[in-house]
Amino acid sequence: MSDEQKILVLTGASRGIGHATVRRFNAEGWRVITCSRHAFPEECPWGGGAENHVQVDLSDPKNTIEAIQDIRGRLNGKLHALVNNAGISPKGEEGARLNTLDTDLRTWGHVFHVNFFASVVLARGMREELANARGSVVNVTSIAGSRVHPFAGAAYATSKAALAALTREMAHDFGPLGVRVNAIAPGEVETAILSPGTDKIVDELPMRRLGQPEEVAAAIHFLCSDESSYISGTEIEVNGAQHV
Structure with missing residues (x-):
């Protein structure tokens, strides 16, 4: 057993x-380096969080590459986990769903840089x-x-489908x-950004809850x-059997 503190990005x-x-990781004793396009909020309760925060715009490839050098300088040669959680899902007027007919190419590019390309660039x-x-x-x-x-x-949907395929490719290569x-x-998942109408989906879930x-x-x-x-190269469904 090692007393080495594990690090998550x-x-x-x-x-x-x-x-x-x-x-969760903080409770398990990990050091967590957080990455966000926002500055670290002063009211955030994580001890040492400000010193372990990297402000980065993942939609900007140049900024992402610059941030990697910043992160690497904080790692002492080891990274125990990288979790690519960042994602954006733009909406139309009044929260309308953007489909393949009305999503402009700039939006497609923005979404894919954050949701897909940044994951492999960081890894x-x-x-x-x-x-x-x-x-x-x-x-x-x-x-x-x-x-x-x-x-x-x-x-958003196609970027996440691509990310699932990327996971298999990365498992093979890494x-x-x-x-x-x-x-x-x-x-x-119950968060502050749930779309109106989610309650109707919940009624159809096998587990009947968010x-x-x-x-x-x-x-x-x-x-x-x-x-x-x-376990490597797999995708675990965390959705209360919604996928069935």
């Missing part, structure tokens, strides 16, 4: 699933540190990546380095722990 840490993931940029720790990468996909969703737009790569696909951010964080922690040491 987490994108999309500013709310919802990200917040719950910080809480490749820190592959040496991940390999040194025999670490784990977890990509947060979505149930929208496998079916048309009433609220998630076409750009495996020889001793790095595991998996994904989780959340369904309807998921909690803490339940998603628990799945993420499992995939970053030694309990999942021979």
